[in-house]
Amino acid sequence: MAKAGAPAAASDNIVLADGEPLNLRNRHLAAVLAWLLPGAGHFYQRRYFKSAVFSICIFSCFILGMLMAGGRCVYASWDQTEKRWQYVLQAGIGLPAMPAAIQAWRLRGGERPLWSENFMTAPRSTRDLDDFNRKTASGFDMGTLYTMVAGLLNILVIFDAFAGPLPPPVAKKREREADEEADPGTKPKPATSAPNVHAKT
Template structure:
């Protein structure tokens, strides 16, 4: 005859709810604990585009972070001014644009232009355009040159006239390595300055990507006072 076994709740299972409640209270205590010095505290609105962060017991209203990032791209530092961070915004406007325009001048005002044609794929422009509005005229000039280029021969039409006296206009086509084209003439006139100017404008664009990130995410979690609570 088969014996029938009976199961009874073990004392261990009875203790589990208490243990779980204890763990839950501990986790709640951790979540309710005040932030450490230098820790960034985000509001519940942070994912909706608007956020208030707290660093070193100082509240910073980032306002609309997406708009701030866009403004920081259009004009370096403009996003910070929009957020009320005027000192930082002024610093970025002066430093980033100074580097960019210094490089532009070193290169004879010819190092920033948009072109993606065989023999003249100006990939440098993708980084130079990091400064936003200052580099946008190159797109207008590049499109004008594209429409004035013969697709069969790849040569610039005689009827082509650049805007703004050639400001940020691409060189006349074709551009061939080893040939005496317009790019070769720019190099001959400026020498190493053309190369340095290209790098300066690229570095300025890269720096502004960091400025855009700072406008979007706020300052780093480092105590402003330099002191940490123990």
């Protein structure tokens, strides 16, 4: 029985989703596109509604976060001033967070920032970091949270572009009932995974 999110035998790029076959086209390329720009992978796969949902939701989160923090919450830094682990999650959004890595790389090499010194650059000292926080009040923390959530959500999107929709969790009781309904003569097997209840073979 083919499941949603699992490759069917006929082709590695065809999966069952909500009972319908879904062509993921070149799934590796789609995953890379989904990382680079949220929604781009789904656009390439001609899943236009999902592409719009993903891009609107994720870009809105990212932009709102940047606005709340005055554009200062996304930056890469791993030195004595600050170990910015949050950037690892923010980088999940792909290209929109890349300028921070470029700025950090240039500053580390002793060069001038490629863009404005206030655009995605790390604070130079702990005093600068305190200033960030003081000027934006809680906006700096909220902006960091919003941009981190945007990056994390894009990881779900990358997975969806690569493998199709995740099977929704199904209670074991409901799973047994579905098994019995499908094949009333056999004894139901113990549940090992959550099947997509909408998938039909």
